[in-house]
Amino acid sequence: MQTVDILLGGVPFGRNNVGDEAILECVVGIIREVCPAARITVSTDLPEDTAARLGVETVQLFGFDPPYSRTLMEERLAGADVFIWAGATGLSDYPEIPLKMLEIAHRAGTKTVVWGVGMNQNLNPFIYRVLPGKRRTLLNLLSLLAFKRVDFVRRLENMAMDRARAKIVEQLNLCDLVMLRDPETLAAVHACGDVPQAIVGADSAELLEPEPWENIALNREALHILESEVRKVGLCISAQRQLVHEQELIEFLDRLAGQDHRIVFLPMNHVTDAALMERLRERMKNRVHSVVVGGRRAPREILAIAGRLDLVISSRLHLLILASVVHVPIIGISRGSKVDNFLTAFGHTSAGSVDACDFEHMQNELDRLIDSREEFAEVSATVHELLLQRLDAAKAKLAELLNSL
Structure with a gap:
């Protein structure tokens, strides 16, 4: 059977977050279950630990500070058969990062999967808020000059969030499989725009087994x-x-x-x-x-x-x-x-x-x-x-995609 090269990323793996690592361990297990021929590479900030613990190949953490190689990221996304954005709440917490990775993968013709990702009702205000400083002061001055008929700070923030929502819809609609964490995430995505192929699954951490x-x-x-x-x-x-x-x-x-x-x-x-x-x-x-x-x-x-x-x-x-x-x-x-x-x-x-x-x-x-x-x-x-049943249905779709390559 031909090897399928899979890159897992879009989440700050290796950054000491037990939840993210639980997701990663279970996603790796799912891939091995549905596609034994897969060769898995994880984008992580703890390459040696991740490789030893999960038996995978690793590459530097893409998308998140500190600086990483943009060239290497593009090469790895283009060289993979499938890029899987593997969970967490990135659709609202840090959407720009994995969406950019999806965009690069789509341009390269790489298959893409959004797997178990969640979304809060509101986008992360710390990303889209105009922070105190010269820019905010200038916008507030413009509002005063307009006799407060226009809140220029709010307008700029809303424009940034509207662009992010449009990008979410655009990139998700280009994906080969979109499995969201819960029905509320599906509703939040559809509030951004229509993503008809998106399905509801569950968080992969539901599959975790305890250490003796x-x-x-x-x-x-x-x-x-x-x-x-x-x-x-x-x-x-x-x-x-x-x-x-x-x-x-x-x-x-x-x-x-x-x-x-x-x-x-x-x-x-x-x-x-x-x-x-x-x-x-x-x-x-x-x-x-x-x-x-x-x-x-x-x-x-x-x-x-x-x-x-x-x-x-x-x-x-x-x-x-x-x-x-x-x-x-x-x-x-x-x-x-x-x-x-x-x-x-x-x-x-x-x-x-x-x-x-x-x-x-x-x-x-x-x-x-x-x-x-x-x-x-x-x-x-x-x-x-119930959550395991939803995961099983999603795993069947993932198996169909990976084994078709």
């Missing part, structure tokens, strides 16, 4: 808590967008610790999230009843550790996904609509957002869920099965 517990290295403090019979509440707050009401969170955690719960800080980024978790723990009065699970952790390790918890609270989508895979009750804190979208399938609503966290709702959800894990497990098993 005996293979996980933990310090004595973490091991003692995780193997104890006391109630354990896992927590991860993304350092990308921290909670505005941080002191209220610390007081909430102290109350739980005072009620004989153990707080397990579970960073999804072992650098940025871990530093934030350490700082939060240090500010707790009852920090003796808490622990930060430190060190670089593979996705399978995080999944196994999550399985030891009684409940997970997170503003990181993929910790919620992984906890639900092992049927651990979840409470989400919204950081863009992706968290809300995921919780909808479970009949849950977020405990507010990182900008306005609702601690009363969080406490009510905790009281409701922590004593009814079996009930939650029934719901999560049903949701998980």
Whole structure:
């Protein structure tokens, strides 16, 4: 059978994000399942680790800072049989990067796949907002000269977002397969324009399996808590967008610790999230009843550790996904609509957002869920099965495409 050269990219792989690495591991597994003849190359910032862990070839991380070789990126996209934009929420978080990669691939005649990508209702405001500076000052002055009949800042921002939405529609319609993460992403894409061939699948991380517990290295403090019979509440707050009401969170955690719960800080980024978790723990009065699970952790390790918890609270989508895979009750804190979208399938609503966290709702959800894990497990098993069915349907389409080459 002829080898099919596949390039996986469009996501900042190798940047210490457990969620992205979980997606990558599962996408590699899917490709090997549906097309054993595939030769897989991953665009990553951790080439040696990725190659050793997944048994793939690697190339530098394309599209993201620090500077990369544009020439090499074009060569690799043109030389591949298939380019797969492999997940995450890039349609709204950083659309310009993977869309440019799709554009280069399309010009070269390379087959293209959008696989499990998500999209928030709104595009990333940090990309399309006119930031304070000379440009914004000038636009505000023009608005004043127009007697505020025209908001030139808003007009320029809207024009940039309209161009991005048009580019999304243009490039997705040129793809050979478009599988989106959830129905809400499909709706967000169709709000940009008609993409008739797009289908709804699921996040590939739903396929992840936990690492055997005996293979996980933990310090004595973490091991003692995780193997104890006391109630354990896992927590991860993304350092990308921290909670505005941080002191209220610390007081909430102290109350739980005072009620004989153990707080397990579970960073999804072992650098940025871990530093934030350490700082939060240090500010707790009852920090003796808490622990930060430190060190670089593979996705399978995080999944196994999550399985030891009684409940997970997170503003990181993929910790919620992984906890639900092992049927651990979840409470989400919204950081863009992706968290809300995921919780909808479970009949849950977020405990507010990182900008306005609702601690009363969080406490009510905790009281409701922590004593009814079996009930939650029934719901999560049903949701998980539905997501796997959607993934299976998408895998059939991917198999058809790859094996036709």
